[in-house]
Amino acid sequence: MTMKKxxxxxxxxxxxxxxxxxxxxxxxxxxxxxxxxxELEVADRTIGVAPVGCSVFAYDYFNFDFNQAPHGRAPAVAxxxxxxxxxxxxxxxxxxxxxxxxxxxxxxHAANRGENMTVVFVNNAIYGMTGGQMAPTSxxxxxxxxxxxxxxxxxxxxxxxxxxxxxxxxxxVYVTRVTINNVANLMKAKKAILNAFKLQKEGKGFAxxxxxxxxxxxxxxxxxxxxxxxxENMLPVFPLGTFKDTHGVxxxx
Amino acid sequence: MSKWVINESLCKGCGLCIARxxxxxxxxxxxxxxxxxxPAAITDESxxxxxxxxxxxxxxxxxxIYKEEK
Numbered sequence: 241m242t243m244k245k246x247x248x249x250x251x252x253x254x255x256x257x258x259x260x261x262x263x264x265x266x267x268x269x270x271x272x273x274x275x276x277x278x279e280l281e282v283a284d285r286t287i288g289v290a291p292v293g294c295s296v297f298a299y300d301y302f303n304f305d306f307n308q309a310p311h312g313r314a315p316a317v318a319x320x321x322x323x324x325x326x327x328x329x330x331x332x333x334x335x336x337x338x339x340x341x342x343x344x345x346x347x348x349h350a351a352n353r354g355e356n357m358t359v360v361f362v363n364n365a366i367y368g369m370t371g372g373q374m375a376p377t378s379x380x381x382x383x384x385x386x387x388x389x390x391x392x393x394x395x396x397x398x399x400x401x402x403x404x405x406x407x408x409x410x411x412x413v414y415v416t417r418v419t420i421n422n423v424a425n426l427m428k429a430k431k432a433i434l435n436a437f438k439l440q441k442e443g444k445g446f447a448x449x450x451x452x453x454x455x456x457x458x459x460x461x462x463x464x465x466x467x468x469x470x471x472e473n474m475l476p477v478f479p480l481g482t483f484k485d486t487h488g489v490x491x492x493x
Numbered sequence: 494m495s496k497w498v499i500n501e502s503l504c505k506g507c508g509l510c511i512a513r514x515x516x517x518x519x520x521x522x523x524x525x526x527x528x529x530x531x532p533a534a535i536t537d538e539s540x541x542x543x544x545x546x547x548x549x550x551x552x553x554x555x556x557x558i559y560k561e562e563k
Binding site for chain 1: 494496502503505506507508509512513530543545546548549550551552553554556557558559560561562
């Protein structure tokens, strides 16, 4: 009897072990990106842009070209790459501290210019690398290193909804929010990331995928408990769904 | 050849595969890896349907799944 391979590491994902904490969602999201690149067969002309944050070393984990931008400036660096090498597939991979805090101007204007690139935004409501400080996406009442009594809306404002904000702009063609809290949602996330890269390959324009993710270490939870916490607390604040789909890729798929 | 193959050197013992296996046939092994974690292990491979839920959940992409071809 022969055995057929059902699942293994995608070719675009390098053999380097991830430096992420046990249970971190970054590993799965990296895999989904690598699988999308492999399925579209564009690895030879893909250039990724890593952020500052936990995923700062993302260039170690992919078998295609990678760049690393200053904090929050990944969309600006990606704009430069895409405009000088328009034949390449360019994406940024950013966290919430990078994209929603210091890099808000860059992402909004890259989206508004409708740059033909893909943005993968990992939102786990906390700063991971620096040790669990409050992020713009932290929930009201959420305890972090810099909000030990819980986030107070009176002084720290409300969690920022990047997908909804970007969907109000004219230029973006695809804005969606997904999560990977279970395998069904994980498969939807995979499809969303694939759609976002497909749109870029077809030259359609700016695609934005927000992935609601966990940070077990800084949330102080076990990975499986963190996914439960995400489902109960984060998803009501950050509802899943597609906010903009100009070319109807989701229905076509 | 086995259906469920893990690269133990990548496993960090997060337990997501164990929590999500629909047949509950995954558990922590009773030996330590050089990294100092108890890796995931399969307890009854004859029950495994090669659904790959464990492999898709694995943040380290440490699991490979094979299926018998008839």
